[in-house]
Amino acid sequence: MLTRGMPVTTRKPIEKVHFITTPHGLEFGRVDAAIYSTPPAAFLWLSAHLESKGIECRIQDAYTKMLDLETILKDIEDFQPDVVGLSVFTIVWYDNAYLAAKIKERFPEVLLVMGGYHVNHSYEEVLQCEAVDYCLPLEGETSLAELIECLNAGDDPQKVKGLAWRENGNLVATEPRPPLHDIMTLPRFPYHKLMDHRYVPWCFSHSPKDRFMATITSRGCPNQCVFCDIGRTEGRRFRHFTAQRVADEMEYLHTEFGVNQIEFLDALFTTNNKRVIELCGILKERGLELEWACASAIRFTDNQEMLDAMAETGCKKIFYGVESGNPAILKRVKKLTTDQVRKVIGMTKKAGILSHAAYIFGLPGDTPDTMEDTLAFAKSLNTDTASFSMAIPFKGTELYDLYKDKLISTDYREYQRSAVFKVDEYEPEYLEKMLIKAHKQYYLRIRYILSRLGKIKSWHDLWIHVRIGLGFLLGKIRYKMGSHKED
Missing domain, CATH: 3.80.30.20 (tm_1862 like domain)
Structure with missing residues (x-):
């Protein structure tokens, strides 16, 4: 049963978001080869919407580049984001949970959010990972933007649709976010963020x-x-x-x-x-x-x-x-x-x-x-x-x-x-x-x-x-x- 409670808050205004794809095999201390690579276009949707709101974004395709843990953490250190976002598919959930824990261990002040297929249907399980601050089930562009706006204003995230988080051992879930009716309202995708590979x-x-x-x-x-x-x-x-x-x-x-x-x-x-x-x-x-x-x-x-x-x-x-x-x-x-x-x-x-x-x-x-x-x-x-x-x-x-x-x-x-x-x-x-x-x-x-x-x-x-x-x-x-x- 999901119960309501006060959400996690941040200590300073959120200005930068770092999206990262997770290498496979990371939980076992290895990085599995990417047989063929596909740009993480979902992060383009998110970045386009956030940057239209004045939030600086970086996309690090660590999966395709086969980056090891220390390289990923060094990239986070260099960018100094306020939020790190991971997109989770079910078969690599454990790699994502491992990476989230390591990020939180090194950067405890960073807000860590997760979205993606596994979050859509299993956010209760995802939030058992103590490193995860918020889950964004379903379409996340508007939810993430409104969450950041809400936290920056010191307001209550329970007003934001499409969120789930953990508070005092309980799960809190707001009303599901309906699909974005007119996707033509989204700005042009920032493709330059993926052109380094x-x-x-x-x-x-x-x-x-x-x-x-x-x-x-x-x-x-x-x-x-x-x-x-x-x-x-x-x-x-x-x-x-x-x-x-x-x-x-x-x-x-x-x-x-x-x-x-x-x-x-x-x-x-x-x-x-x-x-x-x-x-x-x-x-x-x-x-x-x-x-x-x-x-x-x-x-x-x-x-x-x-x-x-x-x-x-x-x-x-x-x-x-x-x-x-x-x-x-x-x-x-x-x-x-x-x-x-x-x-x-x-x-x-x-x-x-x-x-x-x-x-x-x-x-x-x-x-x-x-x-x-x-x-x-x-x-x-x-x-x-x-x-x-x-x-x-x-x-x-x-x-x-x-x-x-x-x-x-x-x-x-x-x-x-x-x-x-x-x-x-x-x-x-x-x-x-x-x-x-x-x-x-x-x-x-x-x-x-x-x-x-x-x-x-x-x-x-x-x-x-x-x-x-x-x-x-x-x-x-x-x-x-x-x-x-x-x-």
């Missing part, structure tokens, strides 16, 4: 002369996927930047920073087909020579006119969540049919755009036979790249509601490498074996290897492919040897 994308052929950046242009998801929480946390209404603003952001990245490759991190970029077609028209009119990629759902990409326009203006790859190759499983997890998947993948290929298909083993109703159907379907679909993963019942998803009584582990470290639930149809170890089998059978086909070699444009690009493959194999070896646990 040359990011390497997974979605493009990439050479040292290329410059890559990622951004987000929308929130909300009308889909109802059982394994995802976006519709529950961001709402099912698709809120988006206009085509004009998206084009302006792309042109700004290109002219100011020399960026020629852009990945849109939107959950479903093509939800509004009209917006995408309008965007492509603007890009064509401006003559921008850019490569870009996005993610979407099969149901929102069944439009050859749109796909052709995307290809003409530089779209190189689309990430599709296919999930299963068995018709009954697709229906059960609220996806389209295999025929509809084949149609849209065929349309994507016709437009000249590469496609990536993601599949999940262990969905509700899955059996060894249905998972074999998925692997066979994946190979027959033959998308340019594919990924296979085990179903993970994260809190906040329908999948968690279905599997919470079947969990065999609540250790989040296990979630990425092991099956953490047990059903009658198969043993948990079967999912792990199926995962390895699927990647081997998909990527070690002679037909596939020859087709990929023809699309690699540099030794640097070849090394990226090798590194990703080795990362997967070494990750499995590390897990089997038990190095995911403390020595």
Whole structure:
């Protein structure tokens, strides 16, 4: 039961906020390699809003740069922030808790706030970490800005929606923050804060002369996927930047920073087909020579006119969540049919755009036979790249509601490498074996290897492919040897 109480206060006005991504493996005194890197675009949202209010922000992507603990702490010492913000995903919660404790130990006067997926659904657990002062569940831009304004004025944070904190052993939670209705009110993102690192994308052929950046242009998801929480946390209404603003952001990245490759991190970029077609028209009119990629759902990409326009203006790859190759499983997890998947993948290929298909083993109703159907379907679909993963019942998803009584582990470290639930149809170890089998059978086909070699444009690009493959194999070896646990 959450009870109300007086909040944590600060000793001096808050003027500077330091956002940090957390390296994996930090809790065990190591820094795991980032196989490929994606700019932390969520921190761009937060920084843009705070800096419009006069708060200076720094973003330190310690995960991608593989910074060790002392380097992170030295960076905090140099910047001297009043607030440190961490974004937490469930599988790396323990690394974040460790980093938070070390930050608080070294800088006890710094206010430490956390947001992100894990906070959205487990802030009670997060606040058991004594180093954490405030949690910001759901969309945090307005909540964090109002919290800072409130503390600077010496006012009561209980007036601020979307906060949780600890007081005298009790948890305090204010009214949930509703989704930001008009995201067009957000200022331009401060991309310069991430330009000190040359990011390497997974979605493009990439050479040292290329410059890559990622951004987000929308929130909300009308889909109802059982394994995802976006519709529950961001709402099912698709809120988006206009085509004009998206084009302006792309042109700004290109002219100011020399960026020629852009990945849109939107959950479903093509939800509004009209917006995408309008965007492509603007890009064509401006003559921008850019490569870009996005993610979407099969149901929102069944439009050859749109796909052709995307290809003409530089779209190189689309990430599709296919999930299963068995018709009954697709229906059960609220996806389209295999025929509809084949149609849209065929349309994507016709437009000249590469496609990536993601599949999940262990969905509700899955059996060894249905998972074999998925692997066979994946190979027959033959998308340019594919990924296979085990179903993970994260809190906040329908999948968690279905599997919470079947969990065999609540250790989040296990979630990425092991099956953490047990059903009658198969043993948990079967999912792990199926995962390895699927990647081997998909990527070690002679037909596939020859087709990929023809699309690699540099030794640097070849090394990226090798590194990703080795990362997967070494990750499995590390897990089997038990190095995911403390020595």
